[in-house]
Amino acid sequence: MIKCQDISYSYDGIHTDLDELSYSINQGEWLGIIGPNGSGKSTFLNILCGLFKPSKGNVMLDGEFVTNMSNKQIAKKIAVLSQQNSYTYSYEVKETVKLGRLAHSNSFFPSWSTIDETAVNNAMMMTGTEKMEKSFINEISGGERQRVFLAQCFAQETPYIFLDEPSNHLDLMHTIKILDVLKELQKQENKTIVTVFHDLNLASLYCDRLLGLKDGKIYIEGNTDSVLSEDLLKGLYDTSFQILDNPETNKKVIIYKSNVL
Numbered sequence: 595m596i597k598c599q600d601i602s603y604s605y606d607g608i609h610t611d612l613d614e615l616s617y618s619i620n621q622g623e624w625l626g627i628i629g630p631n632g633s634g635k636s637t638f639l640n641i642l643c644g645l646f647k648p649s650k651g652n653v654m655l656d657g658e659f660v661t662n663m664s665n666k667q668i669a670k671k672i673a674v675l676s677q678q679n680s681y682t683y684s685y686e687v688k689e690t691v692k693l694g695r696l697a698h699s700n701s702f703f704p705s706w707s708t709i710d711e712t713a714v715n716n717a718m719m720m721t722g723t724e725k726m727e728k729s730f731i732n733e734i735s736g737g738e739r740q741r742v743f744l745a746q747c748f749a750q751e752t753p754y755i756f757l758d759e760p761s762n763h764l765d766l767m768h769t770i771k772i773l774d775v776l777k778e779l780q781k782q783e784n785k786t787i788v789t790v791f792h793d794l795n796l797a798s799l800y801c802d803r804l805l806g807l808k809d810g811k812i813y814i815e816g817n818t819d820s821v822l823s824e825d826l827l828k829g830l831y832d833t834s835f836q837i838l839d840n841p842e843t844n845k846k847v848i849i850y851k852s853n854v855l
């Protein structure tokens with residue numbers, strides 16, 4: 595379980611980018627974080643996993659203060675896909691996925707076990723990256739690279755998986771394939787998933803609960819169906835939506851509305 599209490603964050607020490615946010619994420623649930631650009635979604639995610647230290651408040655991960663945990667201790671618990679993954683090096687795809695196993699090595703020069711090899715191969719199968727294992731990551735497409743970084747997260751085999759816009763650059767088939775893999779991991783291995791979503795239909799389909807941020811504060815939160823209401827979404831995004839029920843899936847369908855058509 596992750597519990598954060600009164601966390602605030604400022605990038606420049608002047609403006610408040612997250613404002614006294616308190617929230618809990620339960621074991622085994624899929625939380626979607628939604629909200630307009632600049633509302634604090636990525637900042638919140640980075641604080642939850644210890645990448646950013648809050649200027650105020652604290653985060654507890656399974657009963658321990660994140661700020662008291664080493665990077666390796668956190669990496670054994672949380673795999674993170676950031677919005678912008680850097681690849682200033684030109685590693686091969688499989689070498690890049692293997693970096694996900696560093697969290698589990700106990701020495702500076704880690705030995706490679708069959709457990710590591712299996713984890714990497716499974717992660718590459720899950721993401722459909724196995725056929726490009728010898729390609730260099732600076733010589734593949736944006737969507738292929740996104741799947742490589744997702745594979746790196748899966749290879750880390752952590753109980754928590756945090757993904758900032760996982761469908762970035764992915765075509766529709768790969769979007770569904772990856773999100774289905776995550777749903778299976780949640781159901782079968784009780785993993786806790788936290789994803790930032792801009793596509794509200796994906797949030798509707800996959801998330802158990804939604805947290806809507808606006809101006810660095812919690813604007814709405816609750817189970818997915820209760821958050822996906824026309825009034826609440828209009829207030830969150832300052833634009834209108836139509837919401838229908840899909841009788842086949844029992845999920846809400848969000849119809850985007852143009853202001854000029």
Ligand SMILES: Nc1ncnc2c1ncn2[C@@H]1O[C@H](COP(=O)(O)OP(=O)(O)OP(=O)(O)O)[C@@H](O)[C@H]1O
Binds near residue numbers: 611634637677
């Ligand atoms: N590196 C930075 N330096 C200064 N301010 C930043 C930095 N990164 C983000 N901010 C500011 O912090 C606030 C929250 O940004 P954040 O990236 O968390 O928003 P977001 O909800 O993830 O946005 P998006 O949907 O555009 O990805 C914004 O006002 C943004 O301008």
